[in-house]
Amino acid sequence: MTNIVKIFDTTLRDGEQAPGFSMSSEQKLRMAHSLEALGVDVIEAGFAAASPGDFEAIQTIAEAITGSTICSLARCNEGDIRASGEAIKPAKHGRIHTFIATSPLHREYKLKMSKDEIVRRAVAGVELAREYTDDVEFSCEDAIRTERDYLKRVCEAAIEAGATTINIPDTVGYTTPEEIQDLFEFLTTQVEGADQVIFSAHCHDDLGLAVANSLAAVRGGARQVECALNGIGERAGNCATEEVVMALNTRKDFYNLSTNIKTEGIYGASKLLATLTGNPVPRNKAIVGKNAFAHESGIHQHGVLANRETYEIMKPEHVGVSTDNLVLGKHSGRAALKSRASKLGFEMSDNQLQSVFVAFKELADAKKEVFDADLEALILGEAVGTQGPWAIESLYVSAGSDDKRTPQATVKLSHETGDVKQAVSEAAGPVNAVFLAISDITGHPLHLESFTVQSVSEGKDAMAEAAVLVSTEFESYHGRGASTDTVLAGAKAYLDVINRIERRAVRQASIAAQH
Ligand code: KIV
Ligand code: ZN
Helix, strand or coil: CCCECEEEECHHHHHCCCCCCCCCHHHHHHHHHHHHHHCCCEEEEECCCCCHHHHHHHHHHHHHCCCCEEEEEEECCHHHHHHHHHHCCCCCCEEEEEEEECCHHHHHHHHCCCHHHHHHHHHHHHHHHHCCCCCEEEEEECHHHCCHHHHHHHHHHHHHHCCCEEEEEECCCCCCHHHHHHHHHHHHHHCCCHHHCEEEEEEECCCCCHHHHHHHHHHCCCCEEEEEHHHCCCCCCECEHHHHHHHHHHCHHHHCCECCCCHHHHHHHHHHHHHHHCCCCCCCCCCCCCCCCCCCCHHHHHHHHHCHHHCCCCCHHHHCCCCCCEEECCCCCHHHHHHHHHHCCCCCCHHHHHHHHHHHHHHHHHCCCEEHHHHHHHHHHHHHHCCCCEEEEEEEEECCCCCCCCCEEEEEEEECCCCEEEEEEECCCHHHHHHHHHHHHHCCCCEEEEEEEEECCCCCCCCEEEEEEEECCCCEEEEEEEECCHHHHHHHHHHHHHHHHHHHHHHHHHHHHHC
């Protein structure tokens, strides 16, 4: 048996389908580039039959990504499988992941199908998927609550039909490490044809055991783990990619197994996901939380100063957390900026580097010292928050404790068509006044659901990161912006949403024009 564990990342499918984590096609593509740079073996890019948007995102990712296998999920029915087959067609390496539930509860109440019928569906699904690609994964949904002899029968039928990966999901996060290890030992030794396929674990975190269960499955013979960055996914989420990878890496002495992940990219990828979805990583989150490598108590600090290993089992730089925190000044050049960004896990194209560099120079003028956290906010801000068509030309606000004067904002925006417009608005607070003025100019009356600001570094001139959640009549959007000025950061976040809405409308109009 190989000693490489494949990493099948489902951030863009199981993760993205969870409430509050949806991403646009453009955002998914950006995330897919980051997963490819991380060295993920398989990117589950979506569920092609779920919506035209999902189909388009998978197809776009399949065209752009060559370093990872691109996978689409499909139920075991003709429509889903054909949609997946079409969506992954442009991929250099494409996979169809087809599934059907096998547990008694799902058979009786959801599918209303007999055991034999499910086997027939599984076989037909795998055979059809094989018409599109040689790389077919089959999953028995709710495998953990399926009778063992029946699970064995379904797996054997799927292998016979041509499946190359057999996935055993703990769909409801019910299993324990001992139980799942035993199950994988059973399947990998008793299923006929087991030696021709890779067995895979897909664990949910309802009991907080997803990572422990995935590692136990690996001990039992799994050689693929399905996981999502920051542990996002249905309900309590999936096994966290960064945790399972770093557990295998840090405890190589125990597992004697490796992954293909370039661990230095973990922190950057996690941060990008948090930014794109507007869901910050909790401070105490393993591996990627702000406190993961912080040592606050005197005893710990003393130990770490004497020898880092007293309280650190991993080196922060191995997951892309930089410890030499002081970055660059206003005299630093593009090469230094690019190299520091790459240490932080961000690979930038020449165009991105140019726009980040301009923003960096402005920041370096406004701030004496630019820290990694500032730079990170800037890169993420430039990456997701500064694409047009609208840009802020100027912004002034007046606010204070004087009851007689209502906070007021004067905002001037330019549009890439050359139009420049200004509006003056009043509201109960200065930030609301800015949002109103932006809505006035752009003609987008959005409903603000939440607005948060956090400081990303220390000191009076720290960078502020603002995040907004706003909704139109049909959809909710996350937007973000960064600046040393809190109100400007908020304005950028609000405009980020409007720009995305407008870019999407242009894309949709051009697709409609082609048909
Ligand atoms: O949790 C689950 O069972 C799934 C399958 C579709 C693999 O996500
Ligand atoms: Zn799942």
